[in-house]
Amino acid sequence: MKMLNQEEAKRICDKVMSLSKADECRVQISGSRNGNIRYARNAVSTAGLIENTQLTVSVAFGKKQGTASINEFDDKSLERVVRRAEDVARLAPENPEFLPAIKKQEFKPSVTFSEATAAIDPEYRAEVAAASINAAKKQGLIAAGFFSDTNGFETVANSNGVFGYQTLSNLGFTVTTRTEDGRGSGWVTRSANDARKFDAREASEVAIEKAVKSVDAKALEPGRYTVILEPAATSEIIGRMFGAFDARRADEGRSFLSKKGGGNRLGEKLFDEQVNIWADPWNPDVPVLPWDDQAMLARERTDVIKGGKVASLDYTRYWAEKQGQRATGRHGNMIMAGGGKSTEELIASTKKGILVTRTWYIRMVDPQSLLLTGLTRDGTFYIENGKIKHPIKNFRFNESPVSMLNNIDELGKPVVIGGDEVRFQMLIPPMKVRDFNFTSLSDAV
Numbered sequence: 001m002k003m004l005n006q007e008e009a010k011r012i013c014d015k016v017m018s019l020s021k022a023d024e025c026r027v028q029i030s031g032s033r034n035g036n037i038r039y040a041r042n043a044v045s046t047a048g049l050i051e052n053t054q055l056t057v058s059v060a061f062g063k064k065q066g067t068a069s070i071n072e073f074d075d076k077s078l079e080r081v082v083r084r085a086e087d088v089a090r091l092a093p094e095n096p097e098f099l100p101a102i103k104k105q106e107f108k109p110s111v112t113f114s115e116a117t118a119a120i121d122p123e124y125r126a127e128v129a130a131a132s133i134n135a136a137k138k139q140g141l142i143a144a145g146f147f148s149d150t151n152g153f154e155t156v157a158n159s160n161g162v163f164g165y166q167t168l169s170n171l172g173f174t175v176t177t178r179t180e181d182g183r184g185s186g187w188v189t190r191s192a193n194d195a196r197k198f199d200a201r202e203a204s205e206v207a208i209e210k211a212v213k214s215v216d217a218k219a220l221e222p223g224r225y226t227v228i229l230e231p232a233a234t235s236e237i238i239g240r241m242f243g244a245f246d247a248r249r250a251d252e253g254r255s256f257l258s259k260k261g262g263g264n265r266l267g268e269k270l271f272d273e274q275v276n277i278w279a280d281p282w283n284p285d286v287p288v289l290p291w292d293d294q295a296m297l298a299r300e301r302t303d304v305i306k307g308g309k310v311a312s313l314d315y316t317r318y319w320a321e322k323q324g325q326r327a328t329g330r331h332g333n334m335i336m337a338g339g340g341k342s343t344e345e346l347i348a349s350t351k352k353g354i355l356v357t358r359t360w361y362i363r364m365v366d367p368q369s370l371l372l373t374g375l376t377r378d379g380t381f382y383i384e385n386g387k388i389k390h391p392i393k394n395f396r397f398n399e400s401p402v403s404m405l406n407n408i409d410e411l412g413k414p415v416v417i418g419g420d421e422v423r424f425q426m427l428i429p430p431m432k433v434r435d436f437n438f439t440s441l442s443d444a445v
Contacts, residue, residue, distance in 0.1 A: 003153055028055070035148065037126065052071060066088030105291065112289060113168055114194040117194060136208060143204070173189065175187070241370055241402070288424075304334070336429060359375070396439050
């Protein structure tokens with residue numbers, strides 16, 4: 001399906017809003033071209049290209065809302081989708097938390113589009129798979145991976161004069177490499193806005209090395225250890241913390257940021273002073289759209305944790321009005337400050353510890369303390385005197401990102417961790433953490 005340029009998207013939005021008989025009208029148009037290739041047991045299994053453009057219109061009569069979507073853009077189809085949304089709105093009950101559409105916003109563009117990424121074609125995807133498969137075969141290993149790329153646009157508009165249009169692109173890659181007997185496993189993930197920053201062979205070599213080195217893992221007693229968490233392992237744990245910065249949940253006593261007796265813990269020091277985390281739509285490594293899709297609010301550069309203190313909370317428009325606060329767009333990325341050391345340099349400065357490649361199957365145990373449980377996998381190693389001594393069996397852990405971010409010994413150089421769409425990206429460092437709680441062993445590799 002044809003990708004719409006800014007002029008075409010605005011013309012459609014204006015047409016939809018002119019057709020509406022409701023008190024207000026909001027329009028979103030999303031277009032994407034998503035390519036992918038998947039391989040397993042050293043052979044490509046699937047490859048494809050999915051193209052779609054969708055328009056969603058939301059209207060309101062007073063506090064009664066209705067929404068409808070369509071992927072056809074002729075005049076009759078546009079009128080049909082508007083009427084459908086209006087019919088739904090008339091039948092809907094009033095929403096007691098409804099707020100009128102926002103006023104006109106200024107959206108400062110971010111660099112979410114790369115020509116190099118948009119130019120990815122089937123041949124490029126095949127070369128990614130071939131580079132990974134051939135590297136694994138050369139070592140007598142078995143590879144399974146998935147590469148995907150996105151190229152598209154986003155448009156938002158409403159009857160109060162809001163309009164935003166931006167093109168975007170991204171790519172994501174994961175590969176698991178195992179020994180033929182299944183006793184060794186390695187894994188790696190990569191994400192990039194710009195395809196020129198991605199190297200399939202380099203990424204695959206990381207997974208290959210871990211697979212080879214993880215054979216004959218030894219059992220280590222569960223307990224509290226100094227750990228070095230690679231960025232992918234870190235992101236899976238602290239990524240679950242970011243959603244808990246919602247002001248309403250904190251004010252209503254439903255989060256770790258709730259204060260006993262009422263209120264929230266904004267401004268309190270809850271983390272190590274080394275912890276500095278912020279959101280920035282214009283960061284060149286993890287750029288995201290300059291507006292929040294749901295509210296159509298402009299995003300801002302925002303400190304989330306500064307010097308270990310809770311620097312801000314996320315306010316929806318409804319809760320901000322109720323609490324007398326200012327609402328801002330929900331964050332699209334999270335950036336954590338680090339140091340200049342690589343993971344290898346953090347290992348070199350560790351007398352005794354455990355290197356964790358990946359954490360997965362993570363579940364919430366206690367929302368009030370953010371206690372999580374999960375497993376390590378695909379390369380867990382014992383460190384002694386600054387060197388990896390031998391592989392160890394995987395662990396189950398019970399740990400809270402709040403506790404973890406209070407036990408930091410050292411932070412490394414941040415790297416990009418994210419998906420294949422410009423929705424939520426992270427720039428996260430590897431970190432050395434003391435007293436990480438491993439509770440039991442796992443036989444999985």
